Amino acid sequence: MPAAAPPPIATSPRYHIDRPSNFERFPTRLLILTGWCFAETGPAVVSILLRCDNGHSLSTPVALARPEVKAATPTAPSETIGFELRGILEKGQRTLSVFARLEDGSEHLLFTRNTRVCDSLRPLWLRNARAHYDEFFESQASNQARYAPRPISPERFPTHPVKARLRDASPRFAIVTPSYNQALWLPETMASVLDQQPGAQVDYVLQDGGSTDGSVELIRAQADRLHAWESGPDGGQSRAIINGFAKTTGGPDDLMAWLNSDDFYLPGALRYVANYFATHPEVDAVYGHRILVDEHSREISRWWLPSHDHALTLINDPVPQETLFWRRRIWDKVGGLNPDYRYAMDWELILRFQAAGARIVRLPYFLGCFRTHALQKSYAEQESGAIHETLKLRERGFGRPFTPMEFSTHPRLLRHLRRSALTEWLWKRGIRI
Template identity: 45%
Template sequence: MDEEFRQRLDQRLEQLENRVALLERNLDLIAAGQRRSSLRSLWRRPPMWTFEQYPARMLNLNAFNSAPAIPANAPRIAMVTPSYNHAQYLGAAIDSILSQAYPNLYYHVQDGASIDGTVDLLKNRGDSVSWKSEPDKGQSNAINLGLAGVDCEIMAYLNSDDVLLPGTLAHVVNYFMSHPDVDIVYGNRIFIDREGLEVGRAVLPRHDGKTLRYADYIPQETMFWRKRVWDRLGPIDESFHYAMDWDFILRAQAAGFKFVRLPRFLSCFRIHDAQKTAATYAIGVREMGILRRRVLGFDPTQMQIRRAIAPYLVRQLAYHYAYKLGVLRY
């Protein structure tokens, strides 16, 4: 795909998103007059948080191959995968990063002394990936260990059960290089099951910092940030074991860093019974309460949270159906 065609395609996509923005405005007006039961229904099952949206089907990776060229002066990207007893999925995570064929990449797997065959898997990778297997203090600590002292310009972490989509690094780098004022980017996500089959998609509206104070809607596996963010904020707060990404995001927002949602599907979030998100939900509720209290200065009720995020959920619904109906194409 030549540069001129890519620019025309991006312009067309922006025009379509502007049309959706007009639809959002109308939907906001409609939502304002809806009964509370409608808002409760939207809160319970918004598409972006509904993982299994349709029967499992093969994920067509070829649909994501139209990525821009990687510049000759491509900035160095550092990525780490924290892992513990996830040999079943780790290989797919590694392959999804290495297959990007990004020429200036530092990629490291920080394993917490797994006993499920992870070490053998890593040994069999030879020199294709940097790794270390040693006891750690949890996921946040593993991320910090993996990124400590790394010389790079862009940073990210990908959990061992998630995967990048083809062309993600090329899209991210090209955007960062052409938008030097942007500090953090993220994008749309695809939900996959334990077998890697697609079961849903989340198409997100443009970034909304106000909503972010009440709920974390940013897909962590799609998020990349400039090293200057890390240098100013410091590492992941290891006192958080569930909401560490939301804590990092909120600290970045408070520091004035600029976020942008890219109009692309960037990564896949895997749904399975043993995933940490499901296993530690009670811890998550407590940590999210801590963050809301810190940012808002009070403990919001569930009704206050619902009201605060309802406009964003309505916009997300508009994007969801605009994509489903083919008005938006990513």
């Protein structure tokens, strides 16, 4: 019997950097790193990782089509060997190291460069938004890390007492968490809801999709604190949320929300939201600022959102889903969640809220944390699913196709980014608007 062929010997990945051409000095804090990378033998390259000497890191999948490279380099495994990494760096003298991460989990150092990261003395909100669109977007709306991981600073919610008659009339929450194989983060998610119950009345439902990673045991351990829970095939996230809310009841002024199983609320957020709704009966939905955290629940970025802009929401979703709360009356009015949407279902719901005349308010506080990690829905899924649904919703709002170039230069979006930068600038000086 012939001997088995030896496994191929892995070689160092081949790569090329298109941009930037010069690493000695970055005129702004925005880094845009583009190029291609692949391994000729051995495990495939799956992502590009950048590490800074201050602990800040960024990563991006190797998944962009580069047919011209494949045509010129026969050893390239496919056309999808390109990448684009974007992020905001901290100013100062920096040492940047770029690695190729392979599908077996190993990392190969591609290169190290010393650079000086500069920053304009003018606040971001005073700069030319059109000329600095990329920097605006990465600073105000992207899910990339803006700084090295650090502990989350607690939010300082208003502490003035609510009158007894308002406290007695405080609305009740119905909160649903859809989950599937998220045992690593599920306990923190559940605790962020259940541990706020002394200050907020909550009917909490866990809707598990049939997890096999120990999630069911974690849920069962909290069963006596849950309004309801279920584990089994559910037809996807949207259907799980719908099924979860079907297990709840409440009056038209009571509140609803869903919290994904890798996100969590900040302490005191639910009590603050309940008090706000109790004192603003005319409001149908609210949301707040967002904190981005890594897989270890360390803060890596923040979104500061300006006041709600009805017109902007027709072209882009500015609402952090984990901070969104609404009254049952508007949910019932629009008919609940649309199960045909798997990625942009929260944006589609908000658009129907607006079409139904909902009063939506952005609150000037950080309410929840959105986690970014490697186990989220894959880049390929995002490309084929989220982008398709996003374009569909934009076309529905405008009655025609809406090109990416038109989106990136739309004056309403640029105005939103400028207002977001101003909101951050004022917040850091103790002014909440």
